[in-house]
Amino acid sequence: MSKTAAVHDATCIFCKIIKGEIPSFKLLETEHAYSFLDIQPTAAGHTLIIPKYHGAKLTDIPDDYLQDVLPMTKKLVKLLDLDIVGQDGIGYNLLQNNGKIAHQEVPHVHFHLIPKRDTKTGLGVQWPTAEPDFETLGKLHKELLAKLENSD
Numbered sequence: 001m002s003k004t005a006a007v008h009d010a011t012c013i014f015c016k017i018i019k020g021e022i023p024s025f026k027l028l029e030t031e032h033a034y035s036f037l038d039i040q041p042t043a044a045g046h047t048l049i050i051p052k053y054h055g056a057k058l059t060d061i062p063d064d065y066l067q068d069v070l071p072m073t074k075k076l077v078k079l080l081d082l083d084i085v086g087q088d089g090i091g092y093n094l095l096q097n098n099g100k101i102a103h104q105e106v107p108h109v110h111f112h113l114i115p116k117r118d119t120k121t122g123l124g125v126q127w128p129t130a131e132p133d134f135e136t137l138g139k140l141h142k143e144l145l146a147k148l149e150n151s152d
Helices: 013-018 069-079 134-150
Strands: 026-029 033-037 047-051 091-095 111-116
Touching (some): 013 033, 033 069, 047 069
Antiparallel strands (some): 026 033, 033 047
């Protein structure tokens, strides 16, 4: 049983899908999470996994509503045959965006499970990197550790 009461937004497309007001190609559902095929897939089997709690960003979602997301994703990976050992060229991405600037289109936390079976379909990623600056990284590391010590 959930420790936190579900929160829904009457205008949210994902909340409407969870409540059955909008049809979906549902795959798996638990008390805390719901998964369905994306209707605008980047690859066959592109699936969305959403917590059954409305919140725009990951930090808005209570932990008990996130507890099923990764186990559900693991089941879906197996269902989509993305875990076949020794299959070069088969992979997948798990993507979760927070905020418009980070390419979030629907302001309800959701995870994309995107099969990557070839170079033309699925997610394409640019990963701009910087040269290592160990002094700056060391300072940031100390700041973050201090914040962790003072957090609850």
